[in-house]
Amino acid sequence: MTMHVTLRQLQAFVAVMEAGSFSEAAEAMHLSQAALSGLIRELESRVGVRLLDRTTRSVSPSAVGEAFEPMVRRVLASLDEALDSLSNLKDLRRGxxxxxxxxxxxxxxxxxxxxxxxxxxxxxxxxxxxxxxxxxxxxxxxxxxxxxxxxxxxxxxxxxxxxxxxxxxxxxxxxxxxxxxxxxxxxxxxxxxxxxxxxxxxxxxxxxxxxxxxxxxxxxxxxxxxxxxxxxxxxxxxxxxxxxxxxxxxxxxxxxxxxxxxxxxxxxxxxxxxxxxxxxxxxxxxxxxxxxxxxxxxxxxxxxxxx
Missing domain, CATH: 3.40.190.290 (D-Maltodextrin-Binding Protein; domain 2)
Incomplete structure (x- = not known):
């Protein structure tokens, strides 16, 4: 089954995991808190499982979210590496x-x-x-x-x-x-x-x-x-x-x-x-x-x- 997950949704998930707070993650991504919350909801809807447990005072990963985080980081790191390689080729630092x-x-x-x-x-x-x-x-x-x-x-x-x-x-x-x-x-x-x-x-x-x-x-x-x-x-x-x-x-x-x-x-x-x-x-x-x-x-x- 194909899940149409976006790069922005994955970045929002990692930002919340790093900040431990929706407000701080939103500030780090230069988004409103509502926009960030919308990205997380869309991600959870696409994967069909809750990734973050929220309370009025805190946010923490669910069991699935905790297992999902390192995989997301690897995907984002691989993408960054690919983009760096492309930049090196374009800028003639490699080839x-x-x-x-x-x-x-x-x-x-x-x-x-x-x-x-x-x-x-x-x-x-x-x-x-x-x-x-x-x-x-x-x-x-x-x-x-x-x-x-x-x-x-x-x-x-x-x-x-x-x-x-x-x-x-x-x-x-x-x-x-x-x-x-x-x-x-x-x-x-x-x-x-x-x-x-x-x-x-x-x-x-x-x-x-x-x-x-x-x-x-x-x-x-x-x-x-x-x-x-x-x-x-x-x-x-x-x-x-x-x-x-x-x-x-x-x-x-x-x-x-x-x-x-x-x-x-x-x-x-x-x-x-x-x-x-x-x-x-x-x-x-x-x-x-x-x-x-x-x-x-x-x-x-x-x-x-x-x-």
């Missing part, structure tokens, strides 16, 4: 954001982005997976990932929405002793006779489609990871095409890093979310922060490219 990104973003953009966000919102638990782009998209589809990052144009699924953050021009990494490294820039034509060690998925449709066929590299050596590609330049002559954001990473390998021109091709960085999905306050705040952060990053990157 979880699950991210995923492939290389090279996982070793360039994401560490700095995560560190900056958690410094502003230390109560938010940011969980990050560095996985290939196929697993980034799969995580968004199955719900194990809240926000993904990667190159724009890879999400063919209509359920995934891509937000382009900025377009980063492609540069080329070379061994310091390579003759091409002596110039101020490198053209695609210059790379025709140089083995290109490629880690980018869909390199031909996403990158080479923007380059005249006559200037395509004659030899492409495929690998899976950017650090593998860069490491190979230490043991063989070749080139690695990378977005400008990887500059610190490339320099860390002791390689030269030059603009790749004629034509200049850009690599668009995108943030992926599940289309039409309601997100938590923590995820919503991260999305806003990521847009602001990458806007500043793109501006700073443009200044750096103009050196």
């Amino acid at each position: 979880v954001v699950r991210l995923a990104a492939p290389e090279p973003l996982s070793c360039t953009l994401l560490p700095e982005l995560i560190a900056s966000y958690t410094a502003r919102h230390p109560g938010i638990d940011v969980r990050f997976e560095d996985v290939p782009i196929e697993l980034v998209l799969a995580g968004l589809q199955n719900g194990s990932t809240d926000v993904g990052f990667g190159p724009a144009g890879v999400a063919a699924d209509d359920a995934i929405e891509a937000h382009v953050l900025w377009a980063d021009p492609l540069w080329v990494a070379l061994a310091p002793g390579d003759p091409l490294a002596e110039a101020a820039s490198v053209s695609w034509k210059d790379l025709r006779a140089t083995p290109v060690v490629n880690y980018m998925p869909n390199f031909s449709p996403n990158v080479l489609s923007q380059v005249p066929v006559r200037n395509h590299p004659r030899k492409i050596v495929p690998v899976h990871r950017v650090n593998t590609a860069l490491s190979m330049l230490q043991v063989m002559r070749g080139a690695v095409v990378c977005p400008f954001i990887t500059e610190p990473f490339v320099r860390g390998f002791g390689l030269a890093f030059l603009p790749l021109l004629q034509p200049q091709v850009s690599w668009r960085v995108a943030m992926f979310v599940r289309r039409g999905l309601s997100v938590s306050p923590a995820v919503e705040s991260f999305l806003r922060f990521a847009r602001e952060f990458t806007r500043e990053k793109a501006t700073g990157s443009a200044v750096g490219r103009g050196r």
